[in-house]
Amino acid sequence: MFLPVIMAGGSGTRLWPLSRQLYPKQFHSLTSDRSLLQETIVRLEGLGGQQPMLVCNEEHRFLVAEQLRQIGQDDATILLEPFGRNTAPAIALAALLATHHGEDPLLLVLAADHVVADVPRFHIAIAAAVPLAEAGKLVTFGIVPDRAETGYGYIRRGDALAGGVGFAVAGFEEKPDTATAERYIATNEHFWNSGIFMFRAGRYLEELERERPDILEACRRAIDLSSRDMQFVRIDAETFASCPSESIDYAVMEKTAAAAMIPLNVGWNDIGSWSALWELEARDGDGNVLRGDVMAVASRGNLVHADDRLVTLLGVEDLVVVETRDAILIAHRGAVQDVKEIVDTIRLSGRSEHVSHRKVYRPWGHYDSIDVGERHQVKRITVKPGAKLSVQMHHHRAEHWIVVRGTAKVYRGQEIIMLSENQSTYIPLGEVHALENPGKIELELIEVQSGSYLGEDDIVRLEDRYGRT
Template identity: 65%
Template sequence: MLLPVILAGGSGSRLWPLSRQLNPKQFLRLTHKSLSMLQQTIGRLEGADVALPQVICNEQHRFLVAEQLRQLGMEQASILLEPMGRNTAPAIALAACKALDESRDPILLVLAADHLIEDVPAFHASLAVALPLAEAGKLVTFGITPTSAHTGYGYIEQGEAVGEGGYAVKRFVEKPDAATAADYVARGDHYWNSGMFMFRASRYLDALARLQPAILTACRAALAAGSQDQLFTRVDEALFAACPDDSIDYAVMEKTSDAIMVPLQAGWSDIGSWSALWEASEKTDGGNVLQGDVLQLDTRDTYVNADSRLVATVGVQDLIIVETKDAVLVAHKDQVQQVKGIVDQLKRDGRHEHLNHREVYRPWGMYDAIDSGHRYQVKRITVKPGAKLSVQMHHHRAEHWIVVSGTAKVTNGEQTYLVSENQSTYIPIGQVHALENPGVIALELIEVQSGSYLGEDDIVRFEDKYGRA
């Protein structure tokens, strides 16, 4: 039985403004109407002989992962938290160490949470080819049969045949220029580097101990000094911060003589840019991908995503147009790799649009920051049935709550009472308070904040059922 290890880190900055630092692309519904990229990754394992997945994610994303696993009925799946990113070699080392602590040296299937695979049977067939190679102690990577001379991917050069359907890795190649990529495709012995792997946990750790021992030492120490919080496995932040930052390709796969490549031809894409998403999406007769409330005239080969309002296009071609509640991106398809530069500029300017959307998800539900101005802010808050916000207080703001639907159980200082539809309550500055939904339907309310400072860091938590500091 395979143990899927799902790498769900990363910020997906090239898909801004849909992908944000606190809600990146792996948690978005980009290629499916009802499933996120992470959920699709897990879903395509159905029918294979696999255990519950182990998901590795950033501490900031833990509740997003937990909720998306819950939606799949996988509440008992393991979630391993990284306090900061240290690239793929340490992440997989943590997973391998944890797997060895809990079971008899399983074979790991390492997958990225944000890849698209359209042909699931072909994917399963490649897994079947890779399994006996991994059981024999090989470190297997999956090479994507190229469909174009793509310059955005690294390549793997095929060596001699090994076993039934595998090939020795002759070398890994960095992202080539256009002429080199065309030559690779014409030769037929180069494959795109997918970043997916299969190997026994102990075999990977043995290779790491020989090739990059500092990574293994740091990961073992960080995991041993960590803690278990419900389904979350936390590693020691200081010890993990000392771990070298390195990818599995550089740390192990390029240096070992046991690297084996198994070809995969299954409609794969890493959805690494807006143009890649346009290529992978269903198009109209004019080559357009239109999502949301979109009107077009004389528009061709264009991607339009309208999140919150009508978007109309006239006489344009080869554009990417993405509208959200707080940002609009317009880019030529040939320049979408430069979107990351916009994100970098937002960071330099001290803005917030790279961090999160206007809608922010919390373990208890979500809020939408509807409006803000001098000394006031308005939010629409949704609290899930049975959920409760932390017992908290604010030094700089008061809050007015107006219930739109459902019933709120309010703790306001020493008082606890119910607030129903069309009723309201007031929380003074400095008052200890809490909000809970005791009902069976979602609680919707409008919160009006007023005060000298309205930042999210003006929260002093006294008690929290979700373990937040």
């Protein structure tokens, strides 16, 4: 039995404007009704593994918890990084936690944002890796390439291993130029580097201690000072800050003599760009991939993703059009690898569209910023049954609440007020207050804020059931 370790960090900037800092691509439903993260976990059913361990950024903790709850994985451990330090430390944290009570499980390390078309063959490859990992190998999975791809690193296979399962690793290659990639493909000895691994937790820690003891020491201290909060394991930020940032390839896999590779030919895709999604999805007779409310006339080879409005195309070819409530991307399909430049431009201009969507998720539900002015802001707030917002106050704004659906339990100073549909209340500036949904259906209300400053950082939390005080 192995322990799946799902790496759920990353911002996925090349899929902007859908993927953003506070809601990156692994939490979106791109290829099915489930998110990429959920698909990664469901894909493991039937392999006999333990309940997974998730490694994610602190700011994504409630997104991860909610998506796990939706697929019946409520008790999975969620390891929270206060900030990213790349894959070598992240896997070290997971390995240290897995061995904390004297156990030494096999770890199957997976990224949360990959697509696998052929799940049965994926299971066969995972099963083939188990005896190698049990024998002390650090197994990586090499994707059988179908084109000369310049966007991936490559693994060069060595001699076949005893028993005919897998190969020794002869070397790792950086992302090549086109000519080099074509040469790699012609040799039949090069495979795309998938970033999927299997090894004993203890073996990885042994190799990490040999090659990068500074990383291991920082991670060990961070785990020793960690704390548990519900299903979350919070890493000590001060000690983890001293940890160098390094990938597992650079820190361990390129140096160890124990690396082995299993070929993987399963319709793998990391959806690293909108063009990759166009290649992956089923296309209509004109070569278009259309998702959402879209009409295309005399248009060919386009990808359109419409979230909120009708999008129409007329007489255009090879475009990517992505519409969200607050931003629209229009790009040539051949240029989408450079979407990160747009994101950088937005960030440098002081805007926030690279950070969050208009609709923002919280542990109690979500809110949608309907209208924003100089001294006012209007939000539609949705609170899950039984959920409660923090007990809080504001220094710079007052709030009006109007219930649209459900029942609201309002704490205002020393008062407790019950509101039903079409009823409202007022929260003066500086008043301690809280909002709770005591009902069995979702609570929806309109919040009108007014004041000199309306930022989310003007929330002084006095009490919070989600540990945010």
